[in-house]
Amino acid sequence: MTAQGVSTETAESIGTKTAESIGTKTAEGIGTGTAEGIGTGTAGGIGTSPGRSDGPAKVTGSFVYSSDLAAEDMVWAVTLRSPYPSALIHSIDTTDAQKFPGVLDVITHADIPGRLLFGQMKVDQPVLAADRVRYHGEAVAVVAAVDLETARAAAELIRVDYDVREPVTDAARALDPECEWLHPDGNLVAHTRIRRGAASTGDLPAADVVVRGSYSLGMQDPSFLGIESGLAVPVAGGGVELHIATQWLHVDQEQVAACLGLPPDKVVLKHAGVGGAFGAREDLSLHVHACLLALRLNRPVKMVYTRTESFFGHVHRHPAVLHYEHGATSDGALVYVKADIVLDGGAYASSSPAIAGNAATHAVGPYAVPHVQVDSRAVYTNNPPAGAMRGFGTVQPCFAYESQMDRLATALGMDPVEIRLRNALEEGATLPTGQVLDSPAPVAELLETLRGLPLPPADPAAPEGVVRGVGYAACLKNIGFSEGFDDYSTARVRLEVAGDGAVLATVSSAAAEVGQGVLGVLRQIAVTELGVGRVEIRQEDSTFGTAGPTSASRQTYVTGGAVREACRQVREEVLDLVRQAGYEDPPAAWRLREDGVVDDAGRQAAGLADVLGTRVIEKTAEFHHRTTFPLDRETGQGNSAMQFGFAAHRAVVDVDLDLGLVRLIDLAIAQDVGKAINPSAIAGQLQGGTVQGAGLALLEEIELAGGQVLNPSFSGYLLPTMADIPPIRVEILERADPHAPYGLRGIGELPSISATAAVAGAVRAATGLDVTRVPIRPHHLTVGTRSAPRP
Amino acid sequence: MDITVTVNGKRHDCEDGPGESLLFLLRERLGLIGPKNACEQGECGSCSVWLDGLLVNSCLVLSAQADGCSVRTVEDLAAEVPERAPAAGAAGALHPVQQAFIDAGAVQCGFCTPGMVVTAVDLLARSPRPSAEDVRREMAGNICRCTGYQKIVDAVLLAAERMAAEPAAAGPSAAPAPAAPEVALP
Numbered sequence: 006m007t008a009q010g011v012s013t014e015t016a017e018s019i020g021t022k023t024a025e026s027i028g029t030k031t032a033e034g035i036g037t038g039t040a041e042g043i044g045t046g047t048a049g050g051i052g053t054s055p056g057r058s059d060g061p062a063k064v065t066g067s068f069v070y071s072s073d074l075a076a077e078d079m080v081w082a083v084t085l086r087s088p089y090p091s092a093l094i095h096s097i098d099t100t101d102a103q104k105f106p107g108v109l110d111v112i113t114h115a116d117i118p119g120r121l122l123f124g125q126m127k128v129d130q131p132v133l134a135a136d137r138v139r140y141h142g143e144a145v146a147v148v149a150a151v152d153l154e155t156a157r158a159a160a161e162l163i164r165v166d167y168d169v170r171e172p173v174t175d176a177a178r179a180l181d182p183e184c185e186w187l188h189p190d191g192n193l194v195a196h197t198r199i200r201r202g203a204a205s206t207g208d209l210p211a212a213d214v215v216v217r218g219s220y221s222l223g224m225q226d227p228s229f230l231g232i233e234s235g236l237a238v239p240v241a242g243g244g245v246e247l248h249i250a251t252q253w254l255h256v257d258q259e260q261v262a263a264c265l266g267l268p269p270d271k272v273v274l275k276h277a278g279v280g281g282a283f284g285a286r287e288d289l290s291l292h293v294h295a296c297l298l299a300l301r302l303n304r305p306v307k308m309v310y311t312r313t314e315s316f317f318g319h320v321h322r323h324p325a326v327l328h329y330e331h332g333a334t335s336d337g338a339l340v341y342v343k344a345d346i347v348l349d350g351g352a353y354a355s356s357s358p359a360i361a362g363n364a365a366t367h368a369v370g371p372y373a374v375p376h377v378q379v380d381s382r383a384v385y386t387n388n389p390p391a392g393a394m395r396g397f398g399t400v401q402p403c404f405a406y407e408s409q410m411d412r413l414a415t416a417l418g419m420d421p422v423e424i425r426l427r428n429a430l431e432e433g434a435t436l437p438t439g440q441v442l443d444s445p446a447p448v449a450e451l452l453e454t455l456r457g458l459p460l461p462p463a464d465p466a467a468p469e470g471v472v473r474g475v476g477y478a479a480c481l482k483n484i485g486f487s488e489g490f491d492d493y494s495t496a497r498v499r500l501e502v503a504g505d506g507a508v509l510a511t512v513s514s515a516a517a518e519v520g521q522g523v524l525g526v527l528r529q530i531a532v533t534e535l536g537v538g539r540v541e542i543r544q545e546d547s548t549f550g551t552a553g554p555t556s557a558s559r560q561t562y563v564t565g566g567a568v569r570e571a572c573r574q575v576r577e578e579v580l581d582l583v584r585q586a587g588y589e590d591p592p593a594a595w596r597l598r599e600d601g602v603v604d605d606a607g608r609q610a611a612g613l614a615d616v617l618g619t620r621v622i623e624k625t626a627e628f629h630h631r632t633t634f635p636l637d638r639e640t641g642q643g644n645s646a647m648q649f650g651f652a653a654h655r656a657v658v659d660v661d662l663d664l665g666l667v668r669l670i671d672l673a674i675a676q677d678v679g680k681a682i683n684p685s686a687i688a689g690q691l692q693g694g695t696v697q698g699a700g701l702a703l704l705e706e707i708e709l710a711g712g713q714v715l716n717p718s719f720s721g722y723l724l725p726t727m728a729d730i731p732p733i734r735v736e737i738l739e740r741a742d743p744h745a746p747y748g749l750r751g752i753g754e755l756p757s758i759s760a761t762a763a764v765a766g767a768v769r770a771a772t773g774l775d776v777t778r779v780p781i782r783p784h785h786l787t788v789g790t791r792s793a794p795r796p
Numbered sequence: 797m798d799i800t801v802t803v804n805g806k807r808h809d810c811e812d813g814p815g816e817s818l819l820f821l822l823r824e825r826l827g828l829i830g831p832k833n834a835c836e837q838g839e840c841g842s843c844s845v846w847l848d849g850l851l852v853n854s855c856l857v858l859s860a861q862a863d864g865c866s867v868r869t870v871e872d873l874a875a876e877v878p879e880r881a882p883a884a885g886a887a888g889a890l891h892p893v894q895q896a897f898i899d900a901g902a903v904q905c906g907f908c909t910p911g912m913v914v915t916a917v918d919l920l921a922r923s924p925r926p927s928a929e930d931v932r933r934e935m936a937g938n939i940c941r942c943t944g945y946q947k948i949v950d951a952v953l954l955a956a957e958r959m960a961a962e963p964a965a966a967g968p969s970a971a972p973a974p975a976a977p978e979v980a981l982p
Binding site for chain 2: 054056057059060061062063064065066067068069070072073075152153154227228229230231232279280281283309311312519520521522685686688689690691692693694695696697718719720724726727728729730732733
């Protein structure tokens with residue numbers, strides 16, 4: 006009784022494709038780690054774009070996602086959810102549901118055998134609601150039955166006696182001392198302060214020009230297509246195995262074991278195929294429910310949310326209100342920035358503490374500002390929980406600081422790109438945290454690159470009342486977990502001669518492949534380091550060392566670093582074998598290439614299969630990034646980030662001034678990736694992230710009324726379609742980070758950050774309106790609500 | 797009520813659960829996991845299949861409505877071009893559209909991919925040399941959350957080019973003839 010096909014990728018005969026012409030420029034100054042001992046001659050290594058090895062399974066429909074799992078004797082379970090955003094629970098009566106034919110079990114909070122709460126940063130969220138519910142859609146009970154329809158029908162029979170309360174739905178109101186507390190410690194989840202320059206003594210200097218603005222963002226949903234789903238299988242000896250789509254097996258496993266009250270070794274989590282993640286798979290959903298039912302019933306339990314339920318089953322991007330004040334000299338140099346940021350964290354903390362920190366440390370964007378005063382707070386409300394989503398607390402301030410840069414440009418009569426160039430960060434600059442940028446920071450170059458791209462021709466058939474605008478925005482983003490967290494990764498590399506006589510490398514890690522292509526990248530690194538064409542990638546379960554999360558754009562950096570290190574240890578042992586075999590003492594410059602050992606003149610000194618014989622070389626390595634430090638609680642000073650990435654966008658829009666409709670005409674992104682490990686995959690990430698950002702600018706919002714979610718469906722929550730999106734140009738810069746493996750920079754989140762601000766800037770340029778809220782709605786743009794004259 | 801459905805040329809006599817969708821029948825009763833259940837609201841196109849030659853969202857079709865019908869799914873595409881060189885890493889040969897999706901880098905998480913492939917095959921059967929604009933308009937009923945669509949458009953255009961250059965490659969039955977007049981997706 007095992008789950009179907011929990012995947013290991015096989016690597017053989019991957020079609021090697023040359024890098025596309027996506028504006029790849031030559032890397033400059035790549036870190037010293039790259040030159041020595043690498044078999045750059047083997048096809049499919051870093052810098053090339055081999056096709057995905059999961060491609061054939063995905064295009065033919067045979068790839069197994071978590072919702073495709075099945076097991077013999079399997080039963081189904083469904084969740085009953087609160088229809089109210091705030092209510093006390095007086096009682097839960099499951100009698101009728103229990104008696105319903107085909108029902109096998111019903112669980113409530115009273116059945117949780119271990120810890121009653123979960124949460125990866127702050128343990129505050131009930132596995133199942135006990136005495137109160139705090140958001141619309143909170144899980145209250147779970148029913149297991151012989152089939153899905155039976156379970157759904159029975160769930161309707163559970164009677165919950167709610168005492169409905171007035172919800173707290175406004176984050177500013179939640180901070181009012183008079184407001185009721187939603188959790189025992191009050192409504193403030195986190196508060197990060199930054200005080201730099203004169204702000205550290207409580208003052209800010211005078212400036213020639215001052216602009217102020219208030220900005221707000223709605224609640225964006227990650228809307229991955231592969232709905233929350235999983236299969237829990239009981240195993241002999243009282244344990245359970247959970248096949249789940251997740252971003253981090255190990256942090257899930259710890260929480261599941263704690264809530265089940267089981268020793269950690271009784272709970273094993275295994276990767277199931279992931280249909281997108283974007284941050285929302287960092288938190289538990291059905292994990293504990295399915296495992297507990299599997300243990301109680303001693304049968305495999307499958308859970309698959311509906312799309313509507315999925316909107317309730319995962320976290321969203323924090324809605325935010327941001328008040329900004331920028332002071333500048335008359336020639337456009339930033340003097341100070343003052344920002345007050347309130348993030349609506351919803352009912353539970355999730356990742357809010359780190360997100361509030363990120364919003365603070367990124368509050369002024371990729372610009373040099375000598376005096377900075379920032380207060381960033383995350384707040385509990387009775388809205389749906391907000392947590393990790395691509396960009397992680399940097400999307401909200403980017404919309405605000407880039408809107409402020411546009412305001413400043415207008416106030417000074419400067420070109421919007423010029424004012425950004427005037428203040429752009431560069432290597433050696435100091436961030437608001439006091440951290441000094443000790444690697445390239447090509448913000449100006451990214452903006453110049455975009456400005457140099459041709460603009461689409463004007464539409465001669467454009468109807469009257471349609472105006473065009475061009476907007477620019479730039480951003481930076483910390484890569485990896487910050488503020489002192491050691492988010493290391495573990496990898497194992499094995500080298501041997503396979504049964505058919507060919508040399509085989511096997512790379513193992515627990516890294517989550519969420520669609521971005523990390524498994525392919527790990528293969529490329531092994532190919533490069535070992536010169537072996539045949540590499541098998543194994544996705545290990547939670548009993549293997551952690552790879553950390555597929556989050557924070559860190560997986561290629563950290564797990565890639567671990568694979569590189571393990572490969573180097575393997576290579577050292579191969580060279581030892583060469584020495585033992587009586588070859589002349591190989592100098593350090595000998596390399597592994599094309600399944601052979603190559604001397605420093607490039608001649609093959611030995612075949613790798615001959616050197617290995619029957620030996621198996623296996624090395625396990627951990628990669629720890631350089632140390633980061635917590636921020637000072639009062640001043641927000643500290644070297645908090647291991648690396649920063651940089652990106653910029655240009656958006657071109659047409660706006661129909663009468664209808665308030667915005668049409669995207671052209672999108673372009675320029676990003677510094679440090680080293681392009683797989684140029685095609687990078688282009689795909691940059692394009693995909695750009696569309697998510699554009700979606701937030703124009704379409705995507707979970708609409709709330711008194712805490713009620715009004716549009717939990719794809720007919721109500723509008724995602725960009727192919728018809729909404731223009732061609733997306735990609736310009737990749739490679740300005741290597743000397744501190745990172747191969748000089749690479751994490752890439753995944755950046756494209757989603759500045760896209761929103763660029764689209765808003767383009768609408769601003771087209772209409773002359775301030776554009777202070779996203780998503781931009783037609784009524785924000787039409788006559789009667791305009792706050793500025795037409796251009 | 798029992799129903800009879802021919803799926804990918806094979807006849808199935810199935811028990812019909814009340815209110816069950818064709819998507820549920822294909823996935824849970826027949827074990828065809830190619831059609832995906834991303835929204836079950838007819839909004840995303842991930843579950844697209846042919847029903848008597850017409851492309852439908854299988855989540856919006858009751859299984860009872862498919863009684864006596866012929867259904868074709870993504871699973872039926874790969875094997876139909878036996879003379880083509882086997883694709884990289886695949887057990888069998890891929891349809892040119894499938895190969896183009898891999899070659900153009902149009903696959904990321906891949907959850908939308910089977911629906912995208914089916915829709916693209918349908919589009920190319922009706923319109924063998926579409927423009928990029930045509931592709932964006934005709935395939936707007938299929939949502940992708942990962943790729944930003946650019947590479948999917950590239951893949952469809954690449955497939956069109958290859959199929960035009962090598963018309964036999966896709967075979968005469970690459971897609972069923974439309975049973976109804978050309979219907980543009982909204």
